[in-house]
Amino acid sequence: SAAEKGGYDWFMRKEIYEQPQAVADTLLGRFDSDRRLTLDEIRISASELRTIDKVVIVACGTAYYAGLVAKYAIEHWTRIPCEVEIASEFRYRDPIVTSRTLVVTISQSGETADTLMAVRYAREQGAKVIAICNTNGSTIPRESDAVIYTHAGPEIGVASTKGFLTQVTACYLLGLFLAQERGTKFGDEVATVMAEMETMPAKIQEVLDGTDALLALARDLHQTESVLFLGRHAGYPVALEGALKLKEIAYLHAEGFPAGELKHGPIALVEEGIPVFVVVPPQGRDQLHDKVISNIQEVRARGAHTIVLAEEGDEEVRPYADRLISLPRASTLLQPLLATVPLQIFACEVATLLGHDVDQPRNLAKSVTVE
């Protein structure tokens, strides 16, 4: 009913708007009185954590994309190699998993069969398994060595939204915790990142407060046949997630690519008028920002209609953006928590305009309990 949906037309839209609270709740109470990050749920000793020589993140769907985002942060902060793998691929290829491997599973429901089978397989190999999960007492956390719960609250819409943002948040907590316990990052550095994380709920709210342009964009573009999404670094999985949302609920052909990979194939898809979303990293020390601007020019020169997501005050992108979506400022690693949100809203709006059941898309289930 409308009451259950809090006055929104869809659970998905309600859940998109709950994201500031969901992220804040996931961050809550993670520091002890000495401002040390404490993940109470991780009952693996610091000495055991110091022996870990590889992190393998295993998940399906949107949770897999959360893992792809997390890889950038975990490797950067801990200097431990981190692989991310689709759960249904993982156990069938004789993966290298030992007692020094930390397997991290991500699952909103905690019941996804492919992910559960990966947990069982990893434990048989002697690996430690940490679950990142939104559902208390579900099977995956019960069968794991430790769990970090996301506190998104129940997610009803089949297409995951607040699940994703809170999964990224929880993975970042884990990455910082590993860095702290292993000494690759120290008190102040951990506290600095945590302080920035704590500003994210308000920034996500800012994104949500400025969605009128997105609704107009959806009206203009909902008849399109195909949409491309480009990103680099942590913006690349954001592009994948933006494309997945459109496929899931709007049944539109959509693809996400690493922007730098365009010229090696995908640019052949670019034709007059095709909408191309581009996630632009913050302006900063590295060359990433400028590289993405050249990528925008490449598609625009071939007729693409560019929808550019860039941080506010980024004047360099303006000449190449047919539409500009401004994001509050954030570091490169935290930007996915902002850049994903307009893509969720766009998909929700396009699906609504096309007359689809946004909460119950055809052929999909919220939780897939068969392999």
Ligand code: G6P
């Ligand atoms: C299903 C859902 C997706 C979800 C995936 C993983 O396919 O339709 O939205 O991302 O499962 O679900 P999980 O509960 O493991 O995060």
